[in-house]
Amino acid sequence: MHKGFLRPVYGSYGVDSLLNILVTGGLGYIGSQACVALVQAGHGVVVLDDLSNSQRSVREQIEKIAGSEIHLEIGDIRDEECLCRLFNEFNFSVVFHFAGLKSPLESVAVPVDYYDCNVNGTLSLLKQMKRSQVKTLVFSSSASVYGIPAEIPVTEKNSVTNPSHPYGRSKLVVENILADLSSADREWRIACLRYFNPVGAHPSGLLGENPQTIPCNLMPYIVRVASGRLEKLSVFGVDYSTVDGTGVRDYIHVQDLVEGHLAALNYLECNSGFITLNLGTGQGVSVLQLIHEFENVTEIKIPFVTTERRAGDVAECWADASLAENMLGWKATRTLADMCRDAWRWEQQCLQKSS
Ligand code: NAD
Numbered sequence: 001m002h003k004g005f006l007r008p009v010y011g012s013y014g015v016d017s018l019l020n021i022l023v024t025g026g027l028g029y030i031g032s033q034a035c036v037a038l039v040q041a042g043h044g045v046v047v048l049d050d051l052s053n054s055q056r057s058v059r060e061q062i063e064k065i066a067g068s069e070i071h072l073e074i075g076d077i078r079d080e081e082c083l084c085r086l087f088n089e090f091n092f093s094v095v096f097h098f099a100g101l102k103s104p105l106e107s108v109a110v111p112v113d114y115y116d117c118n119v120n121g122t123l124s125l126l127k128q129m130k131r132s133q134v135k136t137l138v139f140s141s142s143a144s145v146y147g148i149p150a151e152i153p154v155t156e157k158n159s160v161t162n163p164s165h166p167y168g169r170s171k172l173v174v175e176n177i178l179a180d181l182s183s184a185d186r187e188w189r190i191a192c193l194r195y196f197n198p199v200g201a202h203p204s205g206l207l208g209e210n211p212q213t214i215p216c217n218l219m220p221y222i223v224r225v226a227s228g229r230l231e232k233l234s235v236f237g238v239d240y241s242t243v244d245g246t247g248v249r250d251y252i253h254v255q256d257l258v259e260g261h262l263a264a265l266n267y268l269e270c271n272s273g274f275i276t277l278n279l280g281t282g283q284g285v286s287v288l289q290l291i292h293e294f295e296n297v298t299e300i301k302i303p304f305v306t307t308e309r310r311a312g313d314v315a316e317c318w319a320d321a322s323l324a325e326n327m328l329g330w331k332a333t334r335t336l337a338d339m340c341r342d343a344w345r346w347e348q349q350c351l352q353k354s355s
């Protein structure tokens, strides 16, 4: 296997030069696929992950797809000694910060854990970045900062004063910290990327999302019903004023999302300051539409029952993603069928492994 990483970085960076990039949470669903893309783009990748929601074996899958090694450090972003050691050892130019807790429901039950990991964790990272003069950051934010959006499609100008849960508020706190940091020191280059609903998996079937408990999100639930791991889907609410009464979201293929991150990195190469961008497709898709698309693609029937609305759900939410297109030259291109096909391939792979 080619071991082409972690050479020194000379001078200012560019897309053609090799960067050493710290990827926090790089064994997770989105981070792992970002690692593949970064390695394939020629960058050196160091992953810092505490395995709280991932497995060590993900590293092998990243290396297998990318054809090159990465460095893995098992540790917590709140461990300042660990951060100090890593930053001293590797000459990072950029940090991709994916690590964090991400369940809205869980955040209501254990808000302090969420603020500690998501906010304190980011603060530890920022302090170390400042000490090491590493001032380029791509941060995983979320459409949940919008709470109940006043306008659909949601532009970045929408109010973010009232996220619906501690998870969304923890993302908003971090966004505000990053904005303040950028105002205080214009050398920082920061992209806050507000993801809408990431779904799908790596097309190889080797990387994807594998919740350890019963999934809360729609697509992971659908694939488990399709494979027989779960009996039937509950459709939460059929009385919304939407196209067919069910909730509408902006599902985006995780590979499109990853490409958005690489586009953000290219942008930050040329621009300092602070940007906040929606990453979505700009298309609203209802629960029933997603079920039907999945059934068409896989030819598997998804049994479902309709139930009450899920507490805290918004009726519809999809992105106006034109700012990302204008600023980054990035646009999601994968179809809903691609998302279903790749999610299903991943589920089959998971089942094969566990049998
Ligand atoms: P994930 O849980 O699959 O990945 C997060 C990774 O971070 C995991 O590997 C976990 O072990 C690690 N981690 C968690 N806490 C850590 C800590 N304190 N120190 C070191 N590592 C830690 O999540 P994901 O879906 O890949 O999401 C990545 C980021 O994107 C998260 O910040 C999440 O909030 C954000 N986001 C995700 C979604 C989504 O639907 N997946 C939507 C919007 C935003």
Ligand code: UDP
Pocket (backbone or CB within 6 Å): 197, 216, 217, 218, 219, 221, 233, 234, 235, 236, 237, 246, 247, 248, 249, 287, 310, 313
């Ligand atoms: N949903 C559903 N059944 C499920 C999970 C989700 O009907 O088992 C619905 C949910 O009410 C919402 C949509 O699917 O309208 C997307 O939910 P998800 O949790 O995936 O995303 P979020 O609501 O956090 O954007």
